[in-house]
Amino acid sequence: MRALVIRHDHVTEPGLVGDRLVQRGYDLTLLAVVPRERHHTPDVRFDFPDADGWDLIVSLGAPWSVYDDTTVGSWIGGELALLRKAHHLGIPVLGICFGAQALATALGGSVEAAPRPEIGWVGIDTDDPALIPPGPWMQWHYDRCVPPSGAQEIARNAVCTQAFRVGNSLGVQFHPEAIPGVVQRWVDFGGAEQCERLGIDPKELVAHSRATEQMARENAYRLVDAFLDLPSCPI
Template sequence: MRALVVQHDHVTEPGLVGARLRERGYDLTEVTVVPADRHHTPDVTFDFPEAAEWDLVVSLGAPWSVYDESAIGSWIGGELALLRKAHHLGIPVLGVCFGAQALTTALGGGVERSARPEIGWTEIDTHDPALVGRGPWMQWHYDRCVPPPGAEEVARNAVCVQAFRLGRSLGVQFHPEITRWMLEGWLAEGGAEECAQQGVDTAELLARSRELEPRARDNARRLVDGFLDRVAGVTH
């Protein structure tokens, strides 16, 4: 089975989500939209693959906003078209953070600024813990999803909708894919300054992440299994 993984920047990899997909028999093809040398000038040109070529599409996080035309207007339309076409073809789509925001936009929902950002590990309220557990999940976002028409809200917290599903597509606002290496990369690429602005202690964040590594791996495995078995309809 072929899975397309849209990696928007050089740091945010499929991580724990990708590891579980491979364990479930998927052959991952990862495409990176913005190379490392354009991280701070992400208005690149990128041609997205055809949706029909894949059995599964995963759209990962990114440090930009879906609606920021000045930063990513050169390529976000192509991604929205990919996600919209995949969904309409019945190809399962998993959107993660920015990927969830792109998914909801592609399907007729919206994205807006959150009342406050979320950075760090949090638990969430879930209507379907067998699909999306309480966590704790890594959060790092300033925007929030307005789910598309007909979508089912699966989880939320006081800040925003944390998970929604529509057909064979699932969007999650948090980061089940997170690894310690990935978090260190975010901090190195401007995340440390963001943490300082928001009053987040980076040493505590890294220590908490090390402590939660086993639980994060288990949570990611359960989420991927729930997505494949309950949303995508793929059996073991």
């Protein structure tokens, strides 16, 4: 089985989600969109592959906004077209944070600024704990999804929709893939200043990520397993 993993920047990686997909028999193809040297000027030209031939598509997070045309306008349209076609072909799409926002937009929803940022390990309210455990989950976002018409909201908190399903596709606002090494890279690559502006100690955030790694792994594996085992729904 072939899974396409869209890695928007050099900092993020499929982490725990990728580990579980490999354990479940998937061969991962990582698609890097913005190279390291263009992280601060991510308006690169990029040609996305066709959706045909993949068994699963995962769209990871990114430090930018889906709606920021000056930042991602040169390539976001190609990704939205890929996700839209995959979904309509019945190919499951798992969107994570920015990826969830891209999925929502591709299917007729939208993205807007959240009433406040969320950074850190946060519990959520879930209607289906077998699919979306209550966490806590790693959060790092300033925007939120407005799910498309017909989407089933599965989880939420006071800030935003935290998980939604449309047909065979699932979007989550949090980061089930997050491992301590990735959290450290987020902190090192501009995240420390973001944390400090919000009164968060970045060292404590990384330390907490290490202390809860086993719990995070178990929750991520449960989510991936449940997603892969979802019965097919009409698109």
